[in-house]
Amino acid sequence: MNPIFLAAIPIISFFFLLLKRRKANSQKVALVPSPPRLPFIGNLHQLGSIPHRSLHKLSKQHGPLMLLQLGSFRTLVVSSPKIVEEVIRNNDIVFATRPMTKLTDALSNNKNDIAFAPYGENWRQMKKLARTHLLSSQKVKSLSFARAEELSLLLEKVADETSRGNGVVKLTEMLNSYVTKLITRVILGSWIxxxxxALWSKLSHESSTLVFQAFFEDFFPNLKWLDVLCGLDRKLKNYTKNRDATFDAIIKNHGHESKEVNGKNSTYFIDTLLDLQNDSSLGFVLTDDHIRGLILDMIIAGIDTTFATLDWCMTELVRNPKMMKKVKDELRKVAHGEDMISEELLGQLCYLKVFIKEVIRLHPSSPLLLPRESLEECQIQGYNIPKQTRLVINAWAFGRDKSYWEAPEQFKPERFFDSNVDYKGKDFYFIPFGVGCRICPGMDFSMVVIEIALANLVHCFDWSLPSGITIEDMDMIECAGVISSRKQKLELVPIASKVN
Incomplete structure (x- = not known):
């Protein structure tokens, strides 16, 4: 027998064995329920303009665990708390990384942030730093003076606008401005x-829009030239260029200006990070790229999500006058005649807190949690899931699951009374801030901003719709994008309350 043929036998055998194994794996993955797909694009056309709603509808037909083919990439969509609990308990670290794309690479400042960076030692150190030095309960509390000052300015602006024209204020714009000013201040300093x-607000909005932008390379790597042809490459480069120039100017001028305004004991995030660069006990080298990544995370993730929730809160209060009265009565009871509600009183506001919980149940600011990707092969619900399979969790759908919520479409804050259900990741059917090792570390910071602003807006003013507008006229549909803000801008008529 030909010696070349004899030598080729083991190679040929290995080749067919590999083909057989790949076919078997493919068959196992195919068992995961999947909507019919089109050639080349797969299921991309089924995402719709508001993906969390489209995916929820698809899950009703194909089940709470679906396999979608989004261009070249396998993507599991989970719409069931039970399945997420299995994933987190058994495979949290397996799905601890993010899919790296052209877009996430840019948004993560070349993998130097927390939100988009891949899983690894660099990411772990960054998250530990943020939790310990930037977002600890002590740090959040130390920034109360900044929240109080910015809130006073917001209330003054509302009062001033009320006295002009027909008394109608563009509350959505005011809330966006308030959150932007507060977050940029506590992160970058009061001298900004x-x-x-305004520029940071624009950059934050642009980043949220970019996350929703479909880049050809991110779905079809071989078609990255189309990103250049369609101008998407230029759009992303302009964004990163403007962002980096803004950030570099701040770093360059920060040392002199911040000390001049704040003195040596400034508590702003950027001061803490710059001081940590010289801390040999930190455990790793904190570079300027790390600082840029962390700052970008907190500004970009913080502004739009916090503002969207606050806007939804005011919207639901106006739509539910009886609940507005309950919130106001509770505020008057704890205020004891004071003009403003202080942060020390927030712990006594039981109804306000359950009201906000109900808002984020029905209107989570991040309805689809940022996608994860499997680091190795694993199993979910008995299905074999290959390495580099993407995972999308539809947290919006969880808030509408009848297995966990009675009358889920109804707005009922009272459902949280006598309940230990919380949003901090232990209750898998209520995870607006994420879950597992990728949970948002800034939830406490965000919630105190929302609670203190909402408490004082309701305490200081009586709110109503403009003349001729009814509750039925209020459109509750979301904007298209990764952040679920309300599409219709909120305009209301405030009247100063008699506090005493």
């Missing part, structure tokens, strides 16, 4: 100009 704050 109004122009710089």
């Amino acid at each position: 100009t109004e122009e710089k704050k």
